[in-house]
Amino acid sequence: MGILAGVDLGGTNIEAALLSEQGKVMSHITHPTGADEGYGRVMENIISAVKKIKKDKEIEAIGLCSPGIIDVDQGICRFAGNLNFNNVQLRRPIEDAFSVPVFVENDVNAAALGEWRFGTGKGTDNFILVMLGTGVGAGIITDGRLLHGKSNATAEIGHTIVEKDGLFCNCGGRGCLEMYSSATGIVRMMKQYLMKGNYSSVTADIQGDWDRLTAAMIAQKAAAGDKLSQQVIREAAEYLGVALVNYVNTFNPEMVAIGGGVAKAGDILTQPVKEFISSRAMEVQANDVSVVLSSLGEDAGTIGAAAVAIESIKTVKDL
Numbered sequence: 001m002g003i004l005a006g007v008d009l010g011g012t013n014i015e016a017a018l019l020s021e022q023g024k025v026m027s028h029i030t031h032p033t034g035a036d037e038g039y040g041r042v043m044e045n046i047i048s049a050v051k052k053i054k055k056d057k058e059i060e061a062i063g064l065c066s067p068g069i070i071d072v073d074q075g076i077c078r079f080a081g082n083l084n085f086n087n088v089q090l091r092r093p094i095e096d097a098f099s100v101p102v103f104v105e106n107d108v109n110a111a112a113l114g115e116w117r118f119g120t121g122k123g124t125d126n127f128i129l130v131m132l133g134t135g136v137g138a139g140i141i142t143d144g145r146l147l148h149g150k151s152n153a154t155a156e157i158g159h160t161i162v163e164k165d166g167l168f169c170n171c172g173g174r175g176c177l178e179m180y181s182s183a184t185g186i187v188r189m190m191k192q193y194l195m196k197g198n199y200s201s202v203t204a205d206i207q208g209d210w211d212r213l214t215a216a217m218i219a220q221k222a223a224a225g226d227k228l229s230q231q232v233i234r235e236a237a238e239y240l241g242v243a244l245v246n247y248v249n250t251f252n253p254e255m256v257a258i259g260g261g262v263a264k265a266g267d268i269l270t271q272p273v274k275e276f277i278s279s280r281a282m283e284v285q286a287n288d289v290s291v292v293l294s295s296l297g298e299d300a301g302t303i304g305a306a307a308v309a310i311e312s313i314k315t316v317k318d319l
């Protein structure tokens with residue numbers, strides 16, 4: 001296999017990289033997405049980003065990951081709220097521009113494939129990646145294969161119910177994990193404690209402007225010993241633990257990796273998750289699983305997109 005291009009389409013930026021088949025990033029650029037200028041402009045921007053990174057080099061295939069619900073077979077984005085996409089072709093315009101195979105995948109699934117093939121999940125057959133950011137998503141690899149489901153809408157761990165009559169969620173449900181363990185959920189929880197008159201050193205940093213409060217700030221304060229921040233992160237981690245016990249009992253993974261912005265909290269986040277799983281999951285499944293932080297960092301998106309291309313080419317060759 002030759003050089004691959006990996007493209008990570010985000011709401012604000014397109015990250016494009018050239019990678020070896022070992023997942024090594026050879027070069028990388030960032031290009032604005034231009035989502036507010038519509039679908040046509042976004043596709044032009046993707047093509048222009050790949051042209052810039054490719055220069056005169058030959059590439060074997062292009063992997064593209066996008067937020068939203070992706071029809072992997074048809075190369076279509078069925079829906080992506082932050083890009084304002086509804087049933088748009090992602091694959092064909094890029095294939096037409098470069099005359100190489102193009103493979104598309106949901107961004108969290110792609111990140112899971114990347115982390116499994118080239119990151120901390122390497123060597124496992126049963127692996128789950130959970131991404132904790134503004135939302136909460138996951139990708140599941142079972143018996144060496146990424147799970148897709150009928151509409152490529154599996155592993156919506158953010159909408160796993162962790163409180164039967166809990167907070168109302170955008171999905172129409174109640175008590176979803178995302179309401180408690182996402183960056184947004186963590187900020188909401190902290191605001192509630194502060195409103196009740198609890199003390200945290202974050203109040204000095206935000207100087208009365210509660211809109212300045214971020215999950216990253218709370219994670220930092222927790223690491224520096226702020227008791228209320230530690231409690232908030234711990235509660236978020238325990239809700240994640242509830243969801244993960246169900247995943248661990250259902251999928252019997254060898255490893256669960258946690259990534260995304262909130263994962264920067266490190267051990268303060270992973271320790272309660274580990275404790276919850278070891279005390280509440282079934283014995284065999286609890287003993288089988290290790291909980292770790294994801295390892296690919298900034299390049300996770302483009303490495304994941306390249307992993308999608310590699311995986312797809314391998315599957316075709318195996319048929």
Ligand SMILES: [Zn+2]
Binds near residue numbers: 169171174178
């Ligand atoms: Zn929900």
